Structures are given as C-alpha cells and as structure tokens.
Amino acid sequence: MIPRARLGFALRNFSSSATTYKHVSHIGGKPIMLPTTVSFTxxxxxxxxxxxxGTTSVPLHSFVRINFPEKDIMEVSVEDAEIKVQRQMWGTTRTHIYNAIIGMTEGFKVPxxxxxxxxxxxxxxxPRGTMDGGNGRRLSMKLGYSHTVYVPIPPHISCEVPTPTKIVVSCTDKHLLGLFAAKVRGHRKPEPYKGKGIFVGDEKIRIKSVKKK
Structure with missing residues (x-):
C-alpha cells in the first residue's frame, strides 16, 4: 500500500505504455548528393x-555501411547505433566522405x-629545393621580427600571394589544408592588444584594453 504522501508522486511517474528511444545521428543520417563527375570504389x-x-581514400570501420538508394544519392549507416562507438563514428565517417567528395571536385581554399x-x-x-619535403617554392614573410620567416610549401598545397598582406592556400584535403594554415599562423599568432598577427579566413579576436596604473 502506497502512503498518501507518495501517492501523487507515484501517479505522476506511472505510464501505461513503455517508451523506446532510438539513437539517430543528425549528421550521419543526412544523405549525400553525388556529383556526376565522381565515382566510388x-x-x-x-x-x-x-x-x-584526383583520387583519395576514406578509411571505413567494419560496422559502417555504405548504401546507394538512388544513382546520385549515398547513405551512410552503422550496424547498431545504440553502441556508443558506432554512433560517434557514424557522423564522423559521413563528414569525411563528404569532404573527400568536395576535395576531389572543387577543392578547399582559405585566405x-x-x-x-x-x-x-x-x-x-x-634555394634548398625539395630537401625539406617542399615543392621547391616557399613563403618569405616579414612579421615584425629581426629576421625573415621562411615556410616551405608542401607538394599537396597550392599557394598564391595576390597582395603583400594576403596569402591564399588551397588543397584537395581539408585536414591537410588546416594543418598548413595553422603552421603559417603559428609564426605570428594574433595578439589581443594591438590586433596584429596572421588571421585565417574570417578569424576575429577581441581587443583587450591596457589597464593604466
């Protein structure tokens, strides 16, 4: 017998039907529209x-399933979305495949x-050619130091300098592009007092005011 003090609580938490929850990946569940210029193996x-x-390869876990419900549509799924690892890799794998498609058709570019x-x-x-793993070209930058900063350009990176204060880098691999952009930025990271540095894309920083004594 339920005491009167707990009767209301028991009634509020009672359900006549069981509720079943099914995990779904909001990113992984989105179909990928396939360009006609791309083929898959x-x-x-x-x-x-x-x-x-060009050609690139996306690693797949054994539990990932690739389906083509229509000629120009790809769907990514996993064996059991209730398993945490599979649920996590579902959206990640879909993103990697989508980035590979964009990279092989349009490429990625960042200023x-x-x-x-x-x-x-x-x-x-x-002058060192390809000794450091570069493509024979390098960036020469004046960044407020007493010396010039040199950055060899890797073979997989294309680089342009349309103006002395703007560098445009492009690559078919989004991850490799981000690594190179971060490497260049690391030679003079944006500082929050005078707003100087190397900014990637539409990066913005909050300028801090100097406290006066």
Missing amino acids: PSPTALTVNGPL LYLVGVGYRAQLEDD
Missing part, C-alpha cells in the same frame, strides 16, 4: 573517391591575412 576497409582533381605595420609576404623559389 568501396572495399571492406575503405571507400576510394575518384574525381576531376590568410597579415595584419601589422610592415607585415608582408611573397612567394619565391626555395
């Missing part, structure tokens, strides 16, 4: 993407802006 461990700009008095950049031949 699936295997148990990877999905090879072929496009106008870097040099902000500061006397800051400037230019492209030049690397």
Whole structure:
C-alpha cells in the first residue's frame, strides 16, 4: 500500500505504455548528393573517391555501411547505433566522405591575412629545393621580427600571394589544408592588444584594453 504522501508522486511517474528511444545521428543520417563527375570504389576497409582533381581514400570501420538508394544519392549507416562507438563514428565517417567528395571536385581554399605595420609576404623559389619535403617554392614573410620567416610549401598545397598582406592556400584535403594554415599562423599568432598577427579566413579576436596604473 502506497502512503498518501507518495501517492501523487507515484501517479505522476506511472505510464501505461513503455517508451523506446532510438539513437539517430543528425549528421550521419543526412544523405549525400553525388556529383556526376565522381565515382566510388568501396572495399571492406575503405571507400576510394575518384574525381576531376584526383583520387583519395576514406578509411571505413567494419560496422559502417555504405548504401546507394538512388544513382546520385549515398547513405551512410552503422550496424547498431545504440553502441556508443558506432554512433560517434557514424557522423564522423559521413563528414569525411563528404569532404573527400568536395576535395576531389572543387577543392578547399582559405585566405590568410597579415595584419601589422610592415607585415608582408611573397612567394619565391626555395634555394634548398625539395630537401625539406617542399615543392621547391616557399613563403618569405616579414612579421615584425629581426629576421625573415621562411615556410616551405608542401607538394599537396597550392599557394598564391595576390597582395603583400594576403596569402591564399588551397588543397584537395581539408585536414591537410588546416594543418598548413595553422603552421603559417603559428609564426605570428594574433595578439589581443594591438590586433596584429596572421588571421585565417574570417578569424576575429577581441581587443583587450591596457589597464593604466
């Protein structure tokens, strides 16, 4: 017998039907529209993407399923979305495949802006050639130091300097592009007092005011 003091609580928490919750990935569940210029070669461990700009491969876990319900549509799923690891990799795998498709058809591009008095950049031949794993070209940058900063350009990166304070880098791999942009930015990270530094894309920082004594 339920005491009167707990009767209301018991009635509020009583349900005549069981509720079943099913985990769904909001990102992984989105179908991918396939361009006509891209072809795919699936295997148990990877999905090879072929496009106008080249070929790349996306690793696949054994529980990932790739389906083509229509000719121009791809769907990504997993064996059991109730398992945490599978649920986590569902959206991640879908994102990697989508980025591979964009990379092989359009490529990725990001601008870097040099902000500061006397800051400037230019492209030049690397006297060391490809010794450091570069493509024979390098960035030469004046960033407020007493010395010039040199950054070799990797073979997978394309680089342009349309103006002395703007660098445009492009690549078919979004991850590799981000790593190179971060490397260049690391030579003069934006500082919050005068707003000087190398800014990536539409990056903005909050300017801090100097406290007066």
